[in-house]
Amino acid sequence: MQKELDWAFLWKNLIQIGTKIPTTMYLALLATFLGVLLGLFIALVKIYKVPVLRWIATAYVSFIRGTPVLVQLYLVYYGMPWAFLTVTSKFGLTSLAESFNPNNISPAFFALVTFTMNSGGYLSETLRSAIESIDRGQIEAARSIGLTESRIMLKIVLPQVALSALPNLGNSLISMVKDTSLAFSVMVIDVMGAAKLLGSKTLRYLEIYIAVSIVYWTLCIFLECVFAVVEKKMKITKRGLAE
């Protein structure tokens, strides 16, 4: 006979799962933020056609887009310690290798690295087109009064890029919140991790997964609202109340 859904149980566990929201948000926000920096770097490498680096950047973005995040996560999780040990032993830094035992590193770190690399790859294209769409005339005007290229980037280009890329950044953050649910595969106890643990403890998987879906859904709706408000605010300060 089919068991009935236990709503009280569901609610109790939903609260329990909710206590891990900070871990999920922390991971998603930090990874998106660092991903923006990485994406910006890749975008600039491509725009300025930096020799050699641009080919690496192209291959990197293609790899990030062409492989599942979960695979990337495992690659980082197993690959980084391996690379660290290989490098340190190759250069005879055994004491360094021992003192920084990579196996002691928190799994959240590997998740952060993976999600940063992933979002950096995806965002680089968004940011590149946003940078390239800034009107050349403004850049020439900035040059004509003697501003250096880096100042122009900082004072004229990036502020406008931030505005035009904002909707995309919002979407990326929301995808990221959902993607971080994979971090449980490397033992990060985030929202999904908490759900999995509760599931295997109580064996009432359906209630638990309903609860976790409600948590993610609420979180994403909340973020959507935040971005809608921020976007509106930025539009108003930029254009005044004229529109």
Added chain:
Amino acid sequence: MFMIRLAGIGKSFGDKEVLRDINLTVDTGKIFAVLGPSGSGKSTLLRCINFLERPTCGAVESGGRTIDAKTATSRDIIFLRNQTAMVFQQFNLFQNLTVTGNVMLGLTDVKRMDRREARAVSLQILDRVGLSDKANSYPSQLSGGQQQRVGIARALAMKPDVLLLDEPTSALDPELIEDVLQCIIKVAEDVNAMIIVTHELGFAKILADTIVFIDNGVIVEQTDTTQFFQNPSTERARDFLKNSLRRYLNPSETLLQQAI
């Protein structure tokens, strides 16, 4: 004493030679107007002066230094751009900054002026171009004429040796042109020297000391303004004036001819 001197400036885009052996000396206090048919190289000439287009050959002398097109470093180019300022046909205002922000940026970030002082200077210049009341507006809230006056204020704030203007009224609706022309006449008193590219012959006539007539990338003649309009010394300049005048006096007829 001269404010800027061009020596043997040439510019090619690929195989296409757009400017050839341009020599020009603008003395202190002088206003030069550059006239010539469309595509003759006027904009390119202006843009070569501050290296927005790097000339293919030749040199620009200003502020006691000679910047050679072949050897100029980015530092040299910045130096040259500090000697000059430019007003653009399409205004090219910084969309992310207010009117004051547009005028201030060069003062704070190039001249390293303290923010408070920079703001005070900017407001003074905005007052000069009649835009005090728009100080906190964004460019997208202004009319074309107002935007161009901000462009002029932004350039003036840099206290350039030479102010360069490339068809400052060509993108404006007819009823806004007068406003900007008046503004240029007014600020002409403040600047050390000015080179303006314009299609407004009447304006060039009252504003400029010297007319530089350019065609096919070469300076065909460089004459005192009064003389240029009364009696240009070359055939090509005479034709240019005749054509422009016809268009000016009887636009409908020209339009009619085009329509046929």
